[in-house]
Amino acid sequence: MKKLTLLFLLTAFLSSGCDDLTKDEEAPVIDMSAADAFPGDCARIKRGETFTVRAIFTDNQELGSYSISIHHNFDHHTHSTSAVECEMNPIKAAVQPFLNISEYSIAPGTTRYAATVNIAIPATVDTGDYHCMIRLTDQAGWQSFKGISIKIVD
Numbered sequence: 001m002k003k004l005t006l007l008f009l010l011t012a013f014l015s016s017g018c019d020d021l022t023k024d025e026e027a028p029v030i031d032m033s034a035a036d037a038f039p040g041d042c043a044r045i046k047r048g049e050t051f052t053v054r055a056i057f058t059d060n061q062e063l064g065s066y067s068i069s070i071h072h073n074f075d076h077h078t079h080s081t082s083a084v085e086c087e088m089n090p091i092k093a094a095v096q097p098f099l100n101i102s103e104y105s106i107a108p109g110t111t112r113y114a115a116t117v118n119i120a121i122p123a124t125v126d127t128g129d130y131h132c133m134i135r136l137t138d139q140a141g142w143q144s145f146k147g148i149s150i151k152i153v154d
Contacts, residue, residue: 024140028059039097039132042086043150047098048123055134055146057113062139063106068117070150072097073129079147086149089128098125098152108139127152 032040040053045051053068060079098121106113134146 001109020046023057024061024062024138024142025141026060027144028057028063028136028138030134030136030144030146031056032148039150041082041084041149043132043148044153045121045150047121047127047152048090048126050118053115053117053119053132053134055115057106057115057136059111059138061111062108063113064108064137064139065103065105065135066115067101067103068102068119069102069104069133069135070098070119070130070134072126073098073131073149074126075128078131079131081108081147082149084102084149086129088152089151092128094126096120096124096126098130104108121152125152127154 031037034054034056036054037056038052039045057063057066066110072094074094074097076088076091100119100120101118104115104117128151130150130152132148132150134148135143137143
């Protein structure tokens with residue numbers, strides 16, 4: 001009986017160790033360093049036009065999904081993940097601000113993905129300071145975040 005108990009405990013210990021070898025403990029990566037990556041810090045985007053968000057996403061095991069949101073920063077709040085400081089317009093009240101929230105799935109089994117998303121900026125939205133937020137989640141639930149300060153201009 002002692003040998004059977006010892007064998008059971010040894011099997012349980014070894015099998016739990018194997019799970020730890022495959023457990024995903026790394027957040028995915030948002031890479032904005034490619035020559036065609038967009039937007040970059042302080043990018044100027046014309047209202048009434050369409051621009052393309054371009055980024056490379058990677059994960060050590062499997063990507064899951066991503067979202068892109070754009071909202072005004074007329075009150076000068078911050079969640080930038082960059083050390084670059086952009087010149088800010090004066091604080092103002094929003095009249096007709098642009099707001100975009102888009103979510104996308106990434107095919108199962110993918111560890112590298114080139115995101116390309118077209119976003120149309122209506123001609124009637126307020127110009128000024130905005131944030132472009134990119135959130136990337138892997139299949140294990142780890143999340144990375146990139147906050148980019150941009151301007152919508154005439």
